[in-house]
Amino acid sequence: MDRKLDSKGKVCVTGAFGFLASWLIKRLLLSDYHVTGTVRDPGNEKRLAHLWRLEGAKERLRLVMADLMEEGSFDDAIFGCHGVFHSATLVLKPSSDPKARCIIHTQTEILEPPVEGTLNVLRSCKKNPSLRSVVLTSSSAAVRVRPDGDFTSNVPLGDSSGVVNNTLPLSLLRILPWYRLFANCSIWYPMSKILAEKAGWDFCKENAIDMVTVLPSFVIGPCLPPELCSTASDVLGLLKGETEKFKWNGRMGYVHIDDVALCHILVYEHESAHGRCICSSTVMDNTELGSLLSTRYPSLPIPTRFEQLGRPRYYELNTSKLGRGFKFKSIQEMFDDCIASLVEQGHLPAF
Numbered sequence: 402m403d404r405k406l407d408s409k410g411k412v413c414v415t416g417a418f419g420f421l422a423s424w425l426i427k428r429l430l431l432s433d434y435h436v437t438g439t440v441r442d443p444g445n446e447k448r449l450a451h452l453w454r455l456e457g458a459k460e461r462l463r464l465v466m467a468d469l470m471e472e473g474s475f476d477d478a479i480f481g482c483h484g485v486f487h488s489a490t491l492v493l494k495p496s497s498d499p500k501a502r503c504i505i506h507t508q509t510e511i512l513e514p515p516v517e518g519t520l521n522v523l524r525s526c527k528k529n530p531s532l533r534s535v536v537l538t539s540s541s542a543a544v545r546v547r548p549d550g551d552f553t554s555n556v557p558l559g560d561s562s563g564v565v566n567n568t569l570p571l572s573l574l575r576i577l578p579w580y581r582l583f584a585n586c587s588i589w590y591p592m593s594k595i596l597a598e599k600a601g602w603d604f605c606k607e608n609a610i611d612m613v614t615v616l617p618s619f620v621i622g623p624c625l626p627p628e629l630c631s632t633a634s635d636v637l638g639l640l641k642g643e644t645e646k647f648k649w650n651g652r653m654g655y656v657h658i659d660d661v662a663l664c665h666i667l668v669y670e671h672e673s674a675h676g677r678c679i680c681s682s683t684v685m686d687n688t689e690l691g692s693l694l695s696t697r698y699p700s701l702p703i704p705t706r707f708e709q710l711g712r713p714r715y716y717e718l719n720t721s722k723l724g725r726g727f728k729f730k731s732i733q734e735m736f737d738d739c740i741a742s743l744v745e746q747g748h749l750p751a752f
């Protein structure tokens with residue numbers, strides 16, 4: 402049965418201002434949903450103007466204040482909603498003081514807040530009798546970063562890859578050797594996504610909440626918010642000739658932002674959708690990406706060589722859960738749309 406059958410209904414999107422959430426709201430409004438978006442500063446009309454400009458926003462969008470770090474902050478926004486799309490994220494950076502960068506500091510300052518933020522949202526979901534299901538945005542980083550370090554297999558990484566499906570409780574996952582290994586390698590973002598998703602699954606299981614997680618790879622496309630999010634500014638850097646950020650990407654999956662939004666709605670609307678859903682179009686090495694883009698946009702100083710960090714890690718991503726009917730946009734479409742929007746917003750000169 403389709404979850405959308407009786408009506409399009411009311412949904413909540415957390416972190417409405419953000420890159421992904423803004424596009425998701427655009428797609429939800431176009432699909433006739435009533436949307437409550439949460440932001441930290443609903444009074445800042447200038448910053449939120451891109452949301453009010455969306456088609457259907459004046460009639461069916463409501464923006465309310467909620468902060469992941471304030472217990473119960475999402476209660477009002479979520480109450481009465483049939484669906485909750487949890488996209489807001491806290492990404493905290495490790496201290497620049499090497500003495501402070503111990504595992505305890507990392508755990509308390511960087512890894513706990515995303516877990517607590519996710520649980521905060523889910524506790525509000527539990528209090529809402531109208532709730533049908535939750536769609537949580539995780540990341541392909543949660544399957545890409547592997548504790549065994551084994552990237553030699555030809556089997557594409559799928560929803561059961563990584564450590565989230567591990568049956569060990571979160572408290573035990575936190576003390577396993579891989580956890581310390583990751584912390585020493587400073588891969589805070591994947592660790593925070595792994596732990597937040599795992600905490601979400603444990604909570605939903607205990608409280609019989611229907612949840613699906615979407616794991617997008619690196620999201621490319623037009624940026625609706627006036628400020629570029631970190632991935633969009635990394636892309637801008639690449640287009641201007643910088644290698645610093647993309648050298649860390651090595652081999653990476655890429656996906657168009659519109660496909661990510663459509664995927665969130667697809668898994669929400671179909672009751673048969675379950676578990677974790679990887680959302681990614683093309684996986685390629687940074688050198689392949691650089692060559693493709695520099696040929697397509699010869700007037701941009703796009704680098705084709707990157708410092709090689711560590712041994713090459715070949716992998717593909719298994720997106721079969723979305724079904725054959727879901728057609729991902731190509732890497733060319735992603736960058737054409739992204740570059741057109743960067744030019745329009747004045748981040749890149751017209752060419």
Ligand SMILES: NC(=O)c1ccc[n+]([C@@H]2O[C@H](COP(=O)([O-])OP(=O)(O)OC[C@H]3O[C@@H](n4cnc5c(N)ncnc54)[C@H](OP(=O)(O)O)[C@@H]3O)[C@@H](O)[C@H]2O)c1
Nearest residue numbers: 416418419420421441468469489490540617619620630632
């Ligand atoms: N971008 C990608 O390539 C990519 C790939 C895979 C997965 N993802 C995941 O997709 C989700 C959205 O990412 P994004 O790229 O769209 O990020 P983004 O543009 O930085 O948006 C993040 C949002 O989180 C909100 N937020 C931060 N701290 C908050 C707090 N304490 N309370 C409430 N809201 C808070 C921010 O709101 P304010 O406006 O109030 O600061 C912002 O709107 C994240 O879960 C991310 O991990 C992204």
